[in-house]
Amino acid sequence: MTDTLPAGAPAPGTYTLDPGRTTIRADVKAMFGLMTVHGTFRLQSGQVSIGADPGASSVQASIAAGSYASGHTKRDADVVSASLLDARAFPEITFAGQGARPDGDDWVVPGSVTAHGTAVPAEIRLSDARQEDDGAARFRATARLDRTSFGVTNKKGMVGRTVDLVIEAVAQPA
Numbered sequence: 001m002t003d004t005l006p007a008g009a010p011a012p013g014t015y016t017l018d019p020g021r022t023t024i025r026a027d028v029k030a031m032f033g034l035m036t037v038h039g040t041f042r043l044q045s046g047q048v049s050i051g052a053d054p055g056a057s058s059v060q061a062s063i064a065a066g067s068y069a070s071g072h073t074k075r076d077a078d079v080v081s082a083s084l085l086d087a088r089a090f091p092e093i094t095f096a097g098q099g100a101r102p103d104g105d106d107w108v109v110p111g112s113v114t115a116h117g118t119a120v121p122a123e124i125r126l127s128d129a130r131q132e133d134d135g136a137a138r139f140r141a142t143a144r145l146d147r148t149s150f151g152v153t154n155k156k157g158m159v160g161r162t163v164d165l166v167i168e169a170v171a172q173p174a
Contacts, residue, residue, distance in 0.1 A: 009129050010050055010137035015171030017046030017061060022169040024063060042067035048137065048171055054100040059109050063093040083154045090116050097124060116150040141167040
């Protein structure tokens, strides 16, 4: 038995993520868990293919690692430096996933994230996927990543171990 797309979901097809209409927020606990730092990244490129059978769907996205911005210049430089993301040596953070399975009102896409030169299994949770009046598709995706699984282990205590990504994306039909 195959699952079907929910009412209002984007039509099957291939969609190109629009970097200008996509927001990627990274939330990390800092200062021994006493505060949450909110930063953003810039999407470089991405594509979502929606199959009539959701199990045939796929997602690919590339984030510019050096684009991290939190509004605090010193922190931003530290995050992209060799002590954490090392954006000069590893300029991209990517996600590639295949298949989608329902989970309550959401969909989960299994795949892998590659960051800091290391690929790690990961899942993104898609919610609020809908077709816009202009034919574009809108998605909200979330993921929780453990930075130590990518070999990013510096600044223990000062920078939290888990990173929550929230991605609000708009994609145009390809």
